[in-house]
Amino acid sequence: MSGIVHAAAAPGAVGAYPHARRVGNLLFLSGVGxxxxxxxxxxxxxxxxxxxxLSYDIEAxxxxxxxxxQAVLEASGARWQDLxxxxxxxxxxxRxxxxxxxxxxxxxxDAQPCRTTLGISALPTPIAIELKCIAVVADPS
Incomplete structure (x- = not known):
């Protein structure tokens, strides 16, 4: 099974891309801010x-x-633990x-996905963090 996912409960994309794309049992999330x-x-x-x-709150x-x-995962039929x-x-x-x-x-x-953290000079909108995620989801059959 493969398909494009648009999550109504997530903010809209800032470009021409879906929130996620499922290919087989893999779910690839586009960058999430x-x-x-x-x-x-x-x-x-x-x-x-x-x-x-002027300033931002990284915790928020x-x-x-x-x-x-989480909203994109749920729209895709996946869970936090699937990351x-x-x-x-x-x-x-x-900082x-x-x-x-x-x-x-x-x-x-509880969920323990592999993680890589990169320091970069800028993101395309005034945000301080963005995530790129991959999940494994069960076959619905």
Whole structure:
């Protein structure tokens, strides 16, 4: 079984791509950021009058990105425990890694996917974290 997944409970894609794609028993999630599905806002972001980002709350963004991953998994017929690989992109590894690592441990205490964390210079929207995930899902037959 293969197919494209669009998750109504997740924020819309910022480009021409699906939330996820299933190929056989593998589920590949597109990059998932911390935008809120209801208004596309990023929790904890503070902007000046000209729209420049002044500060952000990495903990709030971590919690929202994990909620968004959960929404995509559920729309795909998968569970949190089905995750086998998580790649995390942080825009400020030095400032944010400890907080991200603490929050990650809360969400992944039972599920233990492989994990890679990368420090990068920017993401395409004003976010500080993005996840790229792979899950293994049971065959529905």
């Amino acid at each position: 911390p935008r809120r599905p209801r208004d596309n806002g990023v929790p904890g972001n503070v902007f000046d009058a000209d729209g420049r980002l 963004q971590c919690r929202q990105v994990f909620a968004n991953v 086998v690989d998580v790649t995390v992109f942080l825009t400020d590894m030095q 944010d890694f400890a907080t991200y690592n603490r929050v990650y441990a809360e969400y992944f205490s």
